Amino acid sequence: MNKERDDTLASRISRVLAERIISGVLPPGERLRQDHVAEEFGASHVPVREAFRRLEAQGLAVSEPRRGVRVAAFDLKEVREVAEMRAALEVLALRHAVPHLTPAILDRAEAATAAADSSRDVRSWEAANRAFHRIILEPCSMPRLLAAIDDLHAASARFLFSAWRSSWEARTDHDHRAILTALRQGKGEEAAAILGRHVGWIGKTPVRTAAGEVRDAFSIIG
Amino acid sequence: MNKERDDTLASRISRVLAERIISGVLPPGERLRQDHVAEEFGASHVPVREAFRRLEAQGLAVSEPRRGVRVAAFDLKEVREVAEMRAALEVLALRHAVPHLTPAILDRAEAATAAADSSRDVRSWEAANRAFHRIILEPCSMPRLLAAIDDLHAASARFLFSAWRSSWEARTDHDHRAILTALRQGKGEEAAAILGRHVGWIGKTPVRTAAGEVRDAFSIIG
DNA sequence: CGTGTAGAAATTATAGATAATTTGAGATCA
DNA sequence: TGATCTCAAATTATCTATAATTTCTACACG
Structure with missing residues (x-):
C-alpha cells in the first residue's frame, strides 16, 4: 500500500x-x-x-x-580532484544560471545559507550547503551538468563526514553571502569567480588544533 | 580459449x-x-x-x-551542454598535465593529429581526434576526471556521426597544431585557452552548403 | 466514438546452477 | 622448527532458467 x-x-x-x-x-x-x-x-x-x-x-x-x-577508497589526491572538478563545473553552471536568476531564487538561497550557519551538526550543515549550491545552479537547466555536479557533491560529502566525524563547530559561510550579494548586484562573473575559489581546493594554511590537524585540510570543502 | x-x-x-x-x-x-x-x-x-x-x-x-x-535522444541544447562541459574539464586536465608533458608525449600527439588529417572517413578521424586529446590529457593522472571526459567524448562522437553520416571531407586541424606548438614553447596557459575555444561551442558561422546546412552547426566539435 | 476488458509482450524479481577465487590444512623442503 | 607449496573445501560472483507484476494493444460493447 x-x-x-x-x-x-x-x-x-x-x-x-x-x-x-x-x-x-x-x-x-x-x-x-x-x-x-x-x-x-x-x-x-x-x-x-x-x-x-x-x-x-x-x-x-x-x-x-x-x-x-x-x-571506493579515497585519498587526499582524489579530494583535490573532486574539488577542482566541482569548481570547474559549478562555475560553468553558474554562468548559465545567472540570466535566469530571480530575486525569489536568491531569497531561497539566502535561507539555505542561514540554515547552514545555524546548523549544529555536520549532517544538517552539509544538507543546507548542498541546497545552497543546487538552488543557484539549477536555473542553468543543463540536466547532464547538474547530474555530474550532484555526484561530485556526494563525493565531497564523504570527505567532509570522514574528517568531521566526531568534532564539529558551526561556521558561518562568508563566501555564500559574498556570492549572493554579487548576484544581487548583477555581477555574475564576480560571483562565478568567488564560487570557483570557494569550491576549489585552497588548503594552503593548515591550522594546528589540539584535537587533530587533519581536519583543517578538509575544512575548506564548501 | x-x-x-x-x-x-x-x-x-x-x-x-x-x-x-x-x-x-x-x-x-x-x-x-x-x-x-x-x-x-x-x-x-x-x-x-x-x-x-x-x-x-x-x-x-x-x-x-x-x-x-x-x-537517449539528443537535441542541439544537449550538444552545447556536452561541448561546454568538455571545454571546462579538458582545460582543467590540461593545466594539470602540462608539468608532466614530455617531448615524446607531444610527438605521439603530433602523430595522432597527422593521422586525423589524413583520415578519409569520420570513424577514423574521430578515433584519431580522441587519441590526440587523450594523449595530451592523460599525464594529469586524475582518473575520475579522465573518465568523465571519456564519457563526454562518447557523447560528442554521437553528434559527430549523426551529422556527418553520409558526406565527409577530410579537414586539417589547425587548433591541434597550435596547441602543440604552444605546449612545446612551454606556454601552458595559452595551450589551455586554445583548447577551451577548440572544444567549446563556437557554431557562430553557419556556412551554407548545397548538400545540407545542418552539418555546419556540428562541424566545430573537436 | 469513447470506454472497458481480455490477451500479449515486456520488465522486474526469485531461485537455482556454474565457475572462479579465496582460504586453510597438511605435507614437503630448507 | 619454520616456511612454503599443494590441493581440497568453502565462499562468492556470475549467469541461466523460471515465475510474477505491470504495461501495451486490440477488440468488443455501450
Missing part, C-alpha cells in the same frame, strides 16, 4: 547504500557482498547487482571483475 | 551497445528490449540489465522505471 512503487527495487537499494557510503557507515575498502546485502533487504541478488553498477558509476564503489565490489 | 575473460559479460555487452549507439546504428529513441539483446548475445537478460545500467550512467540510454530502456 504505502510502498513507493514509483521506483525500482534496485534504485532503492542503491540509494540506501550510497547514503551509508557517504555518511561513513560503510568505510572505504569495505567489501560489499551481494548475498548479504540481498538478505538484509529481503531481496534477491540481481537487483543488488544493478545497485552496485549504479554505485560504481557514481564513483562510490569499485568493482574488480570476478572478485567483488568494495567501497 | 581466446575469449577475453578479463572482463565480465555485462561489460562486453555494454561496450558493444555503446559502440552502436555512438555510431548511430541504434538511432535515438530506439527501444532496447532486454530479451532481444540477450538472445542476440546468446545470454540471459540479467547481464543485459546490468549493461543497461552502465549505458544509463554514461548518458547513452534513458530508462523509465517499468517501461523499458531507450537510446
